[in-house]
Amino acid sequence: MEIMYRTARLAATVSALVAMSGLAAPAVEPTILNNLVTELLDLETPQTQAHRQYNFANPRAGWIFVSSAAAVRGAQSVKVILHTADGDVELAAHRDGRMAVHEAMRHLPAGEHTLSVHCEGGAALHGLVVRAIPEIVYPGLGYWTRQAMSRQSPYDWAFLKRIGIAENINVILERNFDASLDAVQWRQQGGKILTREGTHVMIKLRKESGQPFTADWAYEFLSGRPGLKRADRDGIMVSEFDGYGSQKDEYPALTEATQRLFSNPQFKGKVFNPYTVVLYRDEGGMAFVRELIKAGSKIVEERYLSEQPTEAEATALLSGWGIANLMKQYQKKMPDIQKHMIWNLGYMSAPPESLNTNPAVNYKVFMDMQLNCIANNPALAGLYGVMWYHSAYADEETLRWSAKLFRHYCIEGRRDMLGSDPYILPHIENPDFADGASGWNLSPATTGSMAVKHAAGYGRRQARYIGQSGAIENQGDYFLWTKRHADRPNTFSQPIKALEPGRLYSLKVITADYQELLSEKSTRAAHQLGIQIDNAVPAPRRSFQHVFGSDKLWLTYHFFVFRTKSDTATLTISDWVSDDHVYWPSEWGIQFNIEKWKKPGKTGGPVGRELMFSFIELQPYLED
Template identity: 30%
Template sequence: MVAAAPAAQLPRAVGQWHLNGNAEDSSGRSHHGTVSGATFAAQGLRFDGKSGSLAIDAHQDLDLSRAGTIALWCRPEAPHGALFSWGREEESGTRRFTVVFDTRKAWGEPRNELRMWAGGKRRYTTYSTELPMLPMDRWTHVVVSIDGPELIFYYDAQPVMAVAMPMVMDLAGQSLFVGKYHWSAEEVFRGSIDEVAIFNQPLTRRQVLELYRTQSKSFGHDPTLFSRPDVEPIVQSEAGRIALRVRCAQMGDLPRGAKIRATLGKRVATTPVDPNGRPILLTLDVADLPAADLTITASAIDGKGEQIGHPTEIDVHWPGRDEMFRGVRVLNNLVWELINERQVAVTGERQFAFTQPKRRWIHVRCEGYNVDVAIDGIPAAQPEQMLFLPAGKHLLTLKPRGNGTRVDSLIVRSIPQLVFDSMIPEPHIQSAIPYDADFIRRHIVPHVNTFTVIESGKTPRPLQQLFREIRGTSRRIVGHSPVPREVDKQPITVDGATDFVAKTWGMTHPELDGVVADEFGISRPHCAAYAGAVRRLHASPKFANRDYIPYVGGLFTGEDGRKLVQALVDTGGAFAMKRYLRCPATEQAARDFAWLFLVPFAERYRSLCPGSIESMIVCFGYMCAPNEFLNVAPQANYKTFLDMQFQIVATQPEFWATRGLMNYFVHYADEETSRWIAQLYRHYGINGEAQPAATDPFDSAHHLADGDFSDPKKHWKITPAALDSIRVVDEIHFGWLQGRYPYTPRGDSALVMVRNAGKPNEISQQIKNLEPGRLYSFRMITGEHNDLKKKEEHAVSIGLAGVEVFPEKSFQAIFHNSYAHSYGAYDTTTHAWMNYHWVLFRATDATATLTVSDWRSPGEPGGRIGQPLM
């Protein structure tokens, strides 16, 4: 047996408050605190959620702006108030650095989440992100390690969230308040806090673990987890497997090549340990085992197979495999193989019986020659066809058609509903590459079985050629509909909701199959009215085979929302669970963020709304072009981030048997990313893959650094035309006006070029790590500094040396801020006008040179002299 990792040496704290009946600082630096309102208890300070705090005066020792660590133990009794906050009572709007249970209302609906706020000197320009929720009525060790703009949150020595901010915090001169945030009376913590410590350097994972080790016993935590893995079993009788979620961060740094090995008799599964300390997932195939009580052993092993520390044994009851899945080969959460035959002889009629485990779509692929395929007597197109089938037994028939019949491959898979929103692209910015019906026909239709359509004031959708083509297949088409909450200024009733839905376009048009309802948020009273409407419409033969698919957030948050979910589950309906994720700037931050916004959400639906996952269509936001976009970080590969999200749904046990996949929204996306979404549908939703589709690294900065000009002197060659004709500015909410969503200060930093009559201003940088022969795109947004009211094309040039540029497929477009992105003088009537530049090129070498100039061409300014362009 190999010993677990040795202890790390902790640096000396610059502030340490044991809170044993007083608020004295035991670090020796005399940063004594002042307690008001809170009371000392057997362990630490107890806060009643109404008033009180531990206040510690500002000092340079406690300024963690650029580097440092805060650690504390907390035992929340309810999600209420702040764990800590840096700031001043008279400057509440700055939100310098706060971790708080956010229970305020947003868009009229209450939140219930743990949230971080961080900012600098400017008021109301903060970076905010949700954090993993803390358990109630249990002590948890919370550590935040700060290294410039990058933060890592730890719970009980387990890294749970990396955060990559667009700026460094400014905590200079700010006091530390434990248990309180100066925003409103609601921001006082409810529960107990103990053992607060401040370090003036970011603690490493090993040091965070050592701090936890020294204190955990007195808070009742299990000390055996320092030498063995922590294992959570998840029994999946339909999938025929037992999933094991394993956490081993408390074992410390394991040696290179370490793995987790799970054994059940002769069955063995191994998976490498996550190098960043995150949980890992193993699965044991037990499909052939009868019902039994089982004991599974999980161990950490080194590269030679030697056990590290001690094993963990867990007892699991296996109920046996679900009968509907007998003989089904599970590929991932979404795709299950029902038939897989090779080199099929078809000398006469051949039949293959199969069982569709649940009411959902199938994908039939027959590769052969001179053969007809039918499912339950319904002809299936070749080489592939998608059909919607009820659960139960079905029959596939092959019939020879003349001589020379041959079937090389016959595959039938149960697949999810694959929804594309929407059928006819009307993008806010039209690219030079056609993004039209022919694009949808070629790149989207083969991978989709359901389309949405929006009514148009132009040619009615059902009369358009693409609609006619899709209508002639087995695919479904649903219209869009709003969700009124009131009728005649009174709360909508079941009668009112039924009447409204029954009259919608999707429920009345003979060539539509229902509606997608835009939108429900979290549980609200009107949800119950629509729940009754769903049941009534389902019971009416008039609306047989019509879908009512609401866009939703967290309907599990209240009884009314759960009623709507239950109505959809009971009637075989579906709902589109919105997950619109802003792209973080680093890979680990992106993985943690995607996990946080997907897995706990699905788990809450699964536990609070039984059966809901089989009705859940996961709707991924993929807005990626002005004037509203989620790909807010230029250093990140957004396609890789989308792939991360799809893979979570395809592989994590919480998403087993998910009803479908969906995108939002083609009008906000570019053609490249729409093609990628369709490929992700194919990869995970038809081919049943579990490994990533993307091969590109997440970090695009290895091509081009500092796209937001946060440190241009470090990364860019700057060639001004005159003194100070190129300068860095911090333009409040410039990123928001561009369309970055949700709000982030990322994009507020910009480089201003003041056009000179004598020569151009230029910046340049070498593009690195290109793959010769591969296509790449360069994107840029420009706006006039201090005056975005002018609607004009900006005279700039983008030079790319050492590559093949495709000018006919590149473009420059004028756009304005979204209706939902207002600031200062700019709103829905007074627009902020900007330019979007997009250049397509093919690499011919591993490097190239980018040059951006504020002249249209080398010999022509092309624009106003003195114009300041960002």
């Protein structure tokens, strides 16, 4: 992916460098681009000399990004070599027929470093950029169990390469083995692999052993973890350690075990990165992480934030306790702790757990706002790393968007927002029926077959991350109820506004069976419905249904993608499967339990079934 070189520099004519061939160019003053990225070198004049060296100063032990641009023909070539204490590393080899831009990431110690560029056969180097960038972590490779909410699952390494994740991260958090990952190649090109561990496993094994939690026991447990023990892995990330007092008796033993662990040459270069939750509240916990930081490990602070009702409230959350003020609390305990911290944002966006809790808000914009705050707020200056948690709860559109956000903020060093869509979705009104039937045109099949109702706690059952991280309590408890009739459907509709002709949009709907909710006896089966959108063309290969369970209830998550032909349209949803509906999942090869009544022009399910409709979200869909 081509980095944004300055146009004037790319267009410059080839000219000879003033310095003699092979003379190293001195390191230049670094330029801070945002809180995450510092530019260490940007070639101003194309190199036509056969050999040239460039010095740069890495401001801290951490990741650097090197991008080189060259156009070569025939036998010409351009090579970029990094000189390290362990030997020379070829970062790029430009040859005829290869891409014009090569990129590489390497983890380097702080201090002076040198690149050598060799131009052969009259070739020229037209661009060379070196930047200090954050650690960018992808969690978690090999987490197969719940990646069912997409036609693209499983999210194996081959898929992640296709959607742009692989080229925009430098650390993989491994949950389970993935045969499509060439771990040797990944590490040879500079990437790292950490394995995921859980404190619940540590607690379970300790209880089974019947032994007290001592430094000896903790050391034996930790030293046996694959990420520390295996030579082809770079460490562990352990979930989780909190400041609520639940682990206060264990922190002294963990601190001593950590000291012993990293004084052992066997674990040189390894890391033990703990997931943390407001750990600044616990002095013993802070002593534990200070020991880890001293050994070169980082802490991974969890912050999973839900959408806010307005953009102003979202901004206040991020600049307040959601991100910036939380960091300030840590800094009171340890100044500059952000330089040893990976900020772990949540991008759960689909069942069984979702931070996309408000169908009136564009979740991709909220994701953009979070990284924008991290890139710009002074409290986060020099932050060591970032990650989104975690892929098993994210749909493939969100994964693709996260790659673009990483690129924008963590590699290009941008301060502006990546997207231009509004925070509040302008397309439909009252998508959660919180205002009754306002904005909707209800057409009941018969008297009393359709109404807006309420069920306490139903929003939580829809996988909304409610009651934590700024979420609105009781959001999603209202729904539209229909009772299926034998002779005609119940339908509800409203105009769709502010569409861009030719653009892709997604429509999400969550359904459940009302009587199953009341009886707490539920059957795992997809609910069938009819969706009609005029002036639109369906995109079936991007659409899917996902049946998920939540607290004794089976629900259906409907995800429908379409391309609009006009700036307005009409959305009609029915509890029948109509002849001309555009949502026909059985033709798309999705495997789920379709009810036997599903036929064109028929009810699509048993007469008398009481369906619950909620979370009617219509928003722009990321096309590439």
